[in-house]
Amino acid sequence: MVLIKSYSAPPINEREVFRYAGGKDVAAVRELFEGCKTEIAESLSYKVCYLPLDVRVTDDFCDFGAFGVTSKHLARNLEGCVKAVLFAATVGVGIDRLIAKYSVQSPAKALLFDAIGTERIETLCDLFCRDIEREYQMSAKPRFSPGYGDLDISVQTELFSVLNCRKHIGLSISDSLMMSPSKSVTAIVGLCETACKKPSRKCEACGKTDCAFRGAL
Amino acid sequence: MNFSAYLQQNIVYLDGGTGTLLQARGLRPGEHPERWNVTHPDVITEIHRAYYDAGSNVVCTNTFGANALKFSPDELEEIVKAALSNAKAARNQSAAPQEKFIALDIGPLGKLLKPLGDLDFEAATDVFKATVSLGVKYGADLIYVETMNDSYEAKAALLAAKECCDLPVIVSCAYGEDGKLMTGASPAAMVALLEGMGVAALGVNCSLGPKQLRPIVRELLRYASVPVVFKPNAGLPECVDGKTVFDVTPEEYADVAAELIAEGVRLAGGCCGTTPEYIRAVREKAKQLVPIPVKQKNFTMVSSYTHAVAFGDTPVLIGERINPTGKKRFKQALIENDTDYILSEGIAQQEKGVDVLDVNVGLPEIDEPTVLKNAVEAMQAVVDLPLQIDTSDLAAMEAALRIYNGKAMINSVNGKAESMAAVFPLLKKYGGVAVALTLDENGIPKTAQGRVEIAKKILSAAAAYGIDRKDIVFDPLALTVSADAAAASVTLETVRRIKDELGAHTLLGISNVSFGLPARAAINGTFFALALENGLSAAIMNPYSADMMKTYYAYKALKGLDENCAAYIAAAQIFAETAPVPARAADTPEDGSALQRAIVKGRREKAAALTKERLASADPLEVVNNEIIPALNTVGVGFENKTVFLPQLLMSAEAAKSAFEVIKTALASKGTRAEKGLFVIATVHGDIHDIGKNIVKLLLQNYGFRVVDLGKDVPPETIVETVKKMHAPLVGLSALMTTTVPAMEETIRLLRRGAPWCRIVVGGAVLTQEYADAIGADKYARDAMETVRYAEEILGK
Incomplete structure (x- = not known):
């Protein structure tokens, strides 16, 4: 049975916003950012739907019961896990509307809204994963999304149908596997009974070493 | 008696949840419950019958997701036919005395409509029509459109139903904790939209428990001149000892339902987590209540x-x-x-x-x-x-x-x-x-x-x-x-x-x-x-x-x-x-003119005002060449040298744009224009995120190029036709994800054939030089400035 969680707005990690916007916290941008922050408060909702499942990993095959996937990288990520949580999270369509509106009126603001949206959804996922650790009294592996490593992005389709995202949190997927609302994440989080090894830096587990956003944390 | 006539005189009891009951009988996560109409007709019939036995007047067919996006035409027909037949069998088997109707159940399509998603409004209407036509063919008494959390999709469903049958159509929506639909509509907005199009009844279902939906129902009752539906969840699902339980009991549920029926609700039932017990409790609680007549509200x-x-x-x-x-x-x-x-x-x-x-x-x-x-x-x-x-x-x-x-x-x-x-x-x-x-x-x-x-x-x-x-x-x-x-x-x-x-x-x-x-x-x-x-x-x-x-x-x-x-x-x-601000002495040039500094600092109102002032004494093109362009160059070079960051670059670009808008208006009134060359830009088919493309467009416009923006999710044919028609020398394509790069490649292939003269520059999160080479682009641009420089190289300064 798919479960749902709603959150109230977590504090904004401003450094992350500026990093995503490709800038620094300089005076001119700060003023614009403060305006965006005020404008965005009413436009966001923080929702997650999730399904806890037992997982068994055999070689490269990860068997979740409801479905299974072959992926060396995911199998490595889930090493030592007996349970996994599949989840989808979104901050809603409000941010997409603001980005669309300001793309016409002020692309600088559109860029900041885009960056805020990215920061918001990442923060929501962090919050959710910490919650899950607490609830299940288990240690969570770094979340792993379709498209990471060798986990094919087409796995999205299966995650969407298992989680029934459209019904539960209003999240849908296009033919080209893009999510709407755009500031959304689907992922698999492995849970271990004992404290599991976590990468010291957020980007460590990712193989894309030429990424513009890599390694700032 | 037909459904509309019955609804006029009576309180109508709907059925409750199906999904929860099916899961209890072995439906697996991700499995399509609609297929159970065909594979487990006995189970479906038994559930419907239990609702009739509990006192439901209306049972909704097990067709929530039965649509042409999920099933082939043949399977769709098989499912809808079996679904109606299961409901009819249940109706025949139940000995309960009340009037019984069968509603063709229609849920959301699972995809979001444009512009937020990629589903075209008319395409959505056609998908709904396919299901409705089958429901009519196999004998539904009414159409029940439910769990809509997007007003646009609700409109498409209602329009489809209206265009292919005369059956009464009920539209019920899933409101969130903020009292709005997922895409933002308030209850009053939904009343205006649905009533205007001739809905038979409207209301709420799913998403929340009865108490949380109560204020929304009251809002609907205030505005609606048609009967209102109340079909909430049995509260919120919780995980207790590994089992899913809903936190509202049939008793508590029925209390709220009866309260709202007394206030004017005319159709009541349940959604996720509710069972025949809940419906029985509601009937019992409401048995002394008389239907409150639906009043005409005079809200324009x-x-x-x-x-x-x-x-x-x-x-x-x-x-x-x-x-x-x-x-x-x-x-x-x-x-x-x-x-x-x-x-x-x-x-x-x-x-x-x-x-x-x-x-x-x-x-x-x-x-x-x-x-x-x-x-x-x-x-x-x-x-x-x-x-x-x-x-x-x-x-x-x-x-x-x-x-x-x-x-x-x-x-x-x-x-x-x-x-x-x-x-x-x-x-x-x-x-x-x-x-x-x-x-x-x-x-x-x-x-x-x-x-x-x-x-x-x-x-x-x-x-x-x-x-x-x-x-x-x-x-x-x-x-x-x-x-x-x-x-x-x-x-x-x-x-x-x-x-x-x-x-x-x-x-x-x-x-x-x-x-x-x-x-x-x-x-x-x-x-x-x-x-x-x-x-x-x-x-x-x-x-x-x-x-x-x-x-x-x-x-x-x-x-x-x-x-x-x-x-x-x-x-x-x-x-x-709005009173004009006189130019201050501090605005006298030191590092460039006041206009130049307004642009560099990203002050758009000021840039526009100063441009207007300058036009009183200077030729528009002189202002462009001597002030706006040099200011832009200062910022552009700063960006390339990493002393100016993207948000600042854009603020300057916006200021320059507002200055250009003043220039354009001045030139339009003279019937002339000043633009360098033509640049066609588009986000490729299947790709619905275009913030990067819009940034490139803005900068190109700043540098004097005429940009024809075809938008996002643009089919290759449209791009080729436009380039041919305008004989455009340069095209920019953007793509965000690996899944849409094939569309970019296809566009390039068609452009090479249809418009061999044209140069193609590509960009976007997923692209690299290797990728660009592999799909045959002329140029990979890492960022907006690089595109501008390439355009200047190709189209001349």
């Missing part, structure tokens, strides 16, 4: 995809600026398909405080149905105000009303038989509030009496089409006072009499009254005040006119429509700010 309302605007004591302002009449720059934008210009007019008026936007794109040289439809589509992607569709072209009117996400105003109909026969059927079908001009075959009557007579005639003609008087707003026509001294007083008298004698609302296009007089603003503002005092409900007006806005805010404050005069006080600050 238009709506957008977020909210409704009601006509009443507070004047409704309708912004008139989206209209090419007498505006060369606007005409140029229309002819060149410059959607951004039109959208900017909308956004700017919204910021001035209008409630509704009039959209008029009528020009003899354009294909108005296409242009109006596109303008409405584009506008409702960025502005959440209700729109007023303003056209005399009926094909354009229908095209726009059809795809409008809400209940629109329609401008206009009049007392001529021909006009009413053309407009009223559209109003009836798509919903809307019509602006009715008090003129007919004999012209505009000179007297108020004559105009009131025409208004009466219009109301009775509308009634013959089944259109309620609340959906007509009269325009008693403001004529020029300089030509006829009595003109204003006749109009004012008509306003008052239409309100008092016909109980209808009025609006006026204010500014006509002052035509031919000097200092028109003074006349307009005063006439507006007089009209409001005579009962005027709305004005089609120019929100940039300080006199009109002052009258508006002062009127509201004086009439007790503005608590603590808060809106007036806030507006007073704005009035003060």
